[in-house]
Amino acid sequence: MAKGFSQTTPSTPFSKEDYLQKSKKQKTAGWIFLAGGTALTVVGVIGFSSTYDDWDDNSTDAYGYLMLGGPLIALGSIPFFISSGSNARKAATLSLNYQPILVPNQGSLVQNSQPSLSLKINF
Numbered sequence: 001m002a003k004g005f006s007q008t009t010p011s012t013p014f015s016k017e018d019y020l021q022k023s024k025k026q027k028t029a030g031w032i033f034l035a036g037g038t039a040l041t042v043v044g045v046i047g048f049s050s051t052y053d054d055w056d057d058n059s060t061d062a063y064g065y066l067m068l069g070g071p072l073i074a075l076g077s078i079p080f081f082i083s084s085g086s087n088a089r090k091a092a093t094l095s096l097n098y099q100p101i102l103v104p105n106q107g108s109l110v111q112n113s114q115p116s117l118s119l120k121i122n123f
Helices: 017-050 059-077 076-094
Strands: 094-105 108-120
Touching: 017 059, 017 076, 059 076
Parallel strands: none
Antiparallel strands: 094 108
């Protein structure tokens, strides 16, 4: 009689570390978008207010575009923060464990451990 066991090492496509890393990258991207949008808005407001009296100058238009585009870029950070929070919650509730199981072996039961993926759902 030959025994064969599969999955000697646990390999899941999305482990807790993967979700945490993904969450961290999304949060970083969100902060970059928020800071960049805020900086563009501030530069646009300062530049627009300093060139407001010069209607012949094209830089007034450029500062106006920066002033209006900055908040749009900052709003683009919201989906990144939402996704980051979602992935962080998945990482908090997803865990990889070894569950003990009883395996029949020549008329008796032998305790063996099997990798398992547990998901905790909060209501």
